[in-house]
Amino acid sequence: MGTVKLLTDAEVEGIPAANEVFDDIRATRKSDFINNFWRGLANDPPLLRRTWEGLKAVMAVEGALDPLTREMIYIAVSTANGCSYCVHSHTAAAKARGMTEAQHAELIAVIGLAGQTNHLVTAMQIPVDEEFLV
Structure with missing residues (x-):
């Protein structure tokens, strides 16, 4: 059992900063699926954004x-x-x-x-x- 609430799409829609990140996750991954890790981080929108931006910078770019x-x-x-x-x-x-x-x-x-x-x-x-x- 987790130690934080996993926010639903409806709950995230009420948090503009988190919703913006979820929209970017969907667009970047070309999928509507948002996994539980991001749903847990959505409780802290600045942490959600930092983590997503860091992941994108390493895992979702062209490189060696x-x-x-x-x-x-x-x-x-x-x-x-x-x-x-x-x-x-x-x-x-x-x-x-x-x-x-x-x-x-x-x-x-x-x-x-x-x-x-x-x-x-x-x-x-x-x-x-x-x-x-x-």
Whole structure:
């Protein structure tokens, strides 16, 4: 159960600043669907706007990383941070962008291996090799 109310479209329509962001989300994503994350953030319109603008600036622009790669990175970071909601939402987004079952399986293998080796090197406090310092 959440700690904030998930605002309905009718409630958001009564909050012009939040409604404007919802309209931009719909236009940017070319979808009428507004997920629960944004509905929760709508309780604080300035935070909603900042978060949406930040997400758009990284995830919804042309860049050196293709959209699928960005989503897969988001899944990995969300896994590391223990954010089940984000793992689910960005896995759905990655699949919508063409992630195959084989790619998903490899991603999970990489995430699992990285988590294991990160913990081992942290536990052993292995010094960084001179050659790796950039």
